[in-house]
Amino acid sequence: MTEAAWGNGELARAVNRTGTEIGQRLTYDASAVSHWLGGTSPAAKALPVVLEALARRLKRPITAVEAGFRNMPTTVDESTDTVAGLIDLGSLDMDPSRRGVLTASLYSVALTIPGWPDLVGRFEKLRTTPHLRIGMAEVQSVAAMTERISDLDDQFGGRMARPMAASFLVNTIAPYLQADATEHVREAMLSAAADHCYLTGYMAMDERHDALAQRYYMKALELAGHAGDHLTYCTTLRGMSVQAVDLGHGSTALRLADAASAASPQAGPRMRAFLAGQQAHALAQTGDRAGALAMLREAEVAMEQAESKAKAHGSYDPASLSYHVAQVNYELGNRDGAIRALQHSEKVRPAVYRRARVRHGSMLAEWQLEAGRLEEAVQNWNRALDDYPAVQSGRADDRFRSMLAATRPHRRNPHVRDLLERARPMATSRRI
Template sequence: MAPRHPNARLRALAQEAGWSGAALARAVNRAGAEIGLTLRYDRTSVAHWMGGTRPLAAVAAVVAETLARQLGRPLHLADVGFAPAPTASDEGPTPRTALHDLTELDTVQPRTRPYRLAAPTPVSLSAPGSAHGTTGAATERVTVSHTRAAQDMLRTFTTVDSAFGGGHSRAALTGFLRSSVAGWLAAPAAPKARRELLLVSSALACLAGSMCFDEHRQGVAQGYYQAATLLAAEADDPTGQAAALRGLSVQAQALGHREHALELAEAASALRTRLPTWLAAAVTGQLAVAAAARGERRRALTVLQRSAELLGRSEGAGDYHRAAHEDHESEVLSALGDRAGAVAALRRSLQLRPPEERRTRAVGAARLGELLLDGGALEQACTAWHAFLDDYPLLRSARADRAVRTLRSRLRPFHSTAAGRGLLGRVQQVCVQA
């Protein structure tokens, strides 16, 4: 057995961060939970790492990201003493190679990519350089037929995701990106055909990000969203970039990174004068949510009103409608401590939600149950959770699965009541049948 050598780099970074071994272990456990890793490290584990033991590859990546967040700069595995120095190709992938690498990662090892808070997010609309010809393997010329096929697939995957959750078609979408779209992006094409392909590729990558987010594959989801911004940037398309930045902000918000979520929402909102009115309303609504989460009450309410005004001027296109805006209003009011207002807005959202948006409706109903129980309305909460269970059996969504676990946990103290006992019994039945 080769002798182990002390990891001086890891020790120095922990000291720079001001962390004890126990503090570093706790931070690693929290960051691992974001990507579905259940970690229970303690100061003894960190001592072993500093002594020269290397953790599993997935954990090593989380350790590097944890320290990067605390120190405010990106760190590679080599920087923390866990791997050889990165090659130049690791630093700045083109849109095509980013898309290719991410689809491979999502297929092979989806849990090894951490959510990177310290990594820079591309927000400039300046083109990062053409992805054309990056692999040299593709010889087929891209035509309008390829773009139409991608657009048809985008419509199909969008419909399935909305109705049944990301788990049903994520693998199919990433497979399509890997087997077809990546090759088309590397093929020769006329300028107009290439731009159209970039537009739909960006939308597909953004949808893949949303599906991975729904499946709690957070590091991979972030990568898809970032690939979408790069593809949109090459096409000089503010719409695609704003949509991806909005997705990144929603994700950061869900993971509790409020300052990062606000920065991303501001980046998306900065593009609003170049966006369709419905999308300008959407990114403005997300900005209101992010501001409210940061405690910026006046700004959140002002921006929320601006979103409503923009929505009122839109022509009903896109995926942001009145139900989505009411959902934003509920999130804003909840963050600002107005539970009654949040409940009322969420009820309106659920009433207005189109029937084909089953996954969003289910997640919203589950959140309504939590808000109602927070206010002491047990029977009303159970009614909302029953509505959630009406939709749940058709979904494959980690967010919906988490809502079931939350339901059980929240109702456990009320298991002796008629409402609680009946709902918990139904949960058991639904989960057995699933």
């Protein structure tokens, strides 16, 4: 508390705010903190919240022992065996009765990210079984399944597709990782598994299970390092940065985006655009106007140099770049520039990305309403509602809630009234 420059009341309020992220309604006050300082401990379910509140203030992990709460474990021990850890994580995620253990965890802003040199070349340490042998055909089947699940995610959202991904991870990928194989095939399978873990983490993030997403992302980093797969390692770090910036943790997002850029010195132009665009967004959120605009220009130059436009999950295209231009402009206070860029992104995005149409169309409507352009906003919200019933996405649900809140002061307007009448059955079906 001394290092944080917090008094009792400030710590209590920070803990209460942090608890709301996972639905814990905590009502601690200064007197509760006085009791903690006197030697008592918070409730077991609240202890991780206290530690995360301190970690966010101090920008480093805080253990129960360091905070003064002794003999109280804060996390379930993770297996040091890569495959066993994957099986444990995927099995919990597959079981509806146990999924609350994962989804009730807090997103950590001070997570220690394994560096590339610490991971690369360690795949030989994985335990294998001689009873199953795999070749490149199995690798190709994993890659194809991951691509198919990615397509479903783009169209229908992470809530629909993630259980399938978790099951495939446990029942197919994990046994393949333990199978006998040549060194080349093993590295390729580790890379395919890393890609699948990244996608599964992305879908957990889309469902707003942010701590669970972090765990999948960390496994993706570990597998990518074992495989010597720079691309998936950097893509995962960049995905973690996207998650952080979406949650409003700009400094964490910038740290992750910078780490991704530093780990990819030989990246091609599309990857450079991919990383620089995210750095620009994070810099803008932290208030670094000059840095954000410089990175945005770097992303634009790199995109001009990129040749391939093939779609792959985690890819970067002109629509993605325009989205970053919009976000940077919005963070820097240029609302009109943000609206124009997001309109362009909507125009050039391939039709297959249904979830993005819902999220970004709703965001565009919110920005237009802020600019006083009510009728245009209602038009874009109606377009978003065209696709919303088919999309199972926590982030899309967030935009729906934002629409209800933003339009409340205008509910006497006939266009808004019609919009809300249309939205009412959707809110009932989603229990929003």
